[in-house]
Amino acid sequence: MAVPIRPQPRTLGDSLRQNxxxxxxxxxxxxxxxxxxxxxxxxxxxxAAALEQARRPSVIWLSFQECTGCTESLTRSFSPTVENLILDIISLDYHHTLQAAAGDAAEHAREQAMHENAGNYLVVVDGSLPGPGSNPGFSTIAGVSNLQMLQETVAGAAAVVAVGTCAAFGGLPKAAPNPSGAVAVSDIIKDKPVINVSGCPPVPMVITGVLAQYLTFGTLPELDAYNRPMAFFGQSIHDRCYRRPFYDKGLFAETFDDEGARKGWCLYRLGCKGPMTYNACATMKWNGGTSWPVESGHPCLGCSEPDFWDAGGFYNAMSVPVGDSGNVLLAAGAGGLALGVGASLLGRHKRAAAKAGHETVTADELEQKL
Amino acid sequence: MMSSMDFLLFTKGPLFQVAIAIFVLGILIRLVEIFALGRSRNFAEPRGGQVIPGLKTVYKRFNPDPGTFRRAPFDVVVGTVWHIGFIVALLLFIPHVEVIKATVGLAWPGLPNPVVDAVTAITLLGLIAALIHRLTHPVKRFLSTPEDYVIWAVTFLPVLTGYIAYHRLVNPYPLALGVHILTAEIFLIVLPFTKLTHIFTAVVARWFNGANFGRKGVQS
Amino acid sequence: MSGLDNIPIQVEPAPALARDFGNALPILGEIRHAVARLRHDGEPSCIDLGAMPFGPGDEARLMTLLGRGEVSATVTALGPTHVWETGYPGVWVVEYQNTEAQRVGLQIEIDEVPKILRTQPADLDDTLAALEARLREAAGRHPDGASDSQ
Structure with a gap:
């Protein structure tokens, strides 16, 4: 490890003045x-008051079964001043995609950071990992299985931030039939706070926003039922969508090039999952506030929700059932017809039997019987 | 533990398949049995056609005869209002049109959401009024069986949960939507085995009545 | 003929006016309440436009509604910050940009002077100290002003 040339600033205030x-x-x-x-x-x-006193936390970033899209999102963020400051202020001690060191030196950096900041460092995870019941060899780093590395690294951490839908909910690797037995970070880590920052990828400002919250107030943000920060995941895309007035008026685009699509009407019928998706896209937007999927005319895929890969076709309306309803209908229809005919045959048989068993009775015969 | 999203995917997936399978199987068994059983042959010479008078009666019975209206205006007005409201909300709400299109391939234009919303609210009030009337009217109360109350609940719940889901009154939304879909599935499953079959058989019975009139040469 | 020629292509002229998704007017209402608060209670307000679900054109429409007033200023600190008073005195637009001139924030401030333009007390302390040091330095070069004249 390189020896620092100048003493590391202790607080953010120092760091900023030094800059x-x-x-x-x-x-x-x-x-x-x-x-x-x-x-x-x-x-x-x-x-401002809190940041003056903020400490510079050590961050260890673990990448497991992931596509590096989350790191791409973070490093492609379009407001370098603010976000770079945040990233400068945190001490990113291990991130095997971004760091210069490789091999043993990289692993050594991770161990050193864990040792020096025991109990205080943050662990950021992107990607899911093969669960305890799965083959640990499916995903390893430096010969260490993801599961083992996660458990080892998290043991001395203050908190874990699961970045991206894979780390938060299992994501694409967990999609049916889940060949690698992928699980989310929160399936493994039960004794430390886990903050889920879901999205495929998450909005970069949301990643840094969560880090900024921890840095600023030293506390974990208020979380929703899926352990996502309420500040960013508290409202659905639908509730914050500028196209919502069209939904309320019942004006929908029905294809991607009809009049409705050109006029920017609601994309519900084209498969928008906005009503069941909780994320900050509608207000924070993407690419430095340029646009976001719905603004560009594409329905929301619901990427920040669990199992979004298996939640039905991306271009099917949200109300549309998942699965092959047509064949079920045909089979049930055929079965219903057959059973109905059977039931009526049984009825006809009963009627015929009743007719055949009918005997004419005279009044005298009846009287004799009585 | 099942999350609200798991629940929604379960109701939208396997449970929906089970529900439509039971619904189609059940309703076809009942209808095919009725049709295939046949009627005993009528040897009398027909005095007129059957089809037109049959259809005429299907239509005409939508108008209550003045006597019925005078005796039970509440039942006629409230009953008509909530039946129409239920059908409008069921068949003309855009997300429902999408479900039907994806399931059976038929589609038709829907109504704007605020219209369906208002209709749903009226339907809810109508159903509540109908229940209160049933509970307070001594004759109705005497005639009501437990099945009647079950059917009322099975009909009321999808409308109520739909209203809740549309207005996002319960969070998280996947839970609200999942509960709505679940109640609709219960409706579908219960339908073929209870009085709810009247949705299909009422029309059949009316047509048969009218057809009989026509054959006998009576005005339908 | 190539099959491509059979695909009808419809060229749409660019819309002449920014489309209005109806999200600008409510902000104007919010500003009105904020101005009333400033006038009656002396309480300034700040509205973060970054948190608004604006559609394309909504922001332009709001800016058109607000117009431009007499004052505009640029602060150079961590990249430029553009500040201008709107056509409604007391309603300011503050646009924060980073060193690469990309927007990092857009706020409407309802105040007599936006906060970022005010000199902060801590800076006044620094100014005092700096001026005193400068004067001491000048006095050191000319140890005694009176001796000059004599």
Missing amino acids: GVSRRGFLKFCAATASMMALPPSMAPAI
């Missing part, structure tokens, strides 16, 4: 951070 950031610059940084953490702008002074 020549003025107080107006700092105020701007806090305003942008409040916006990023989805806090009201009035929180900026509180953020």
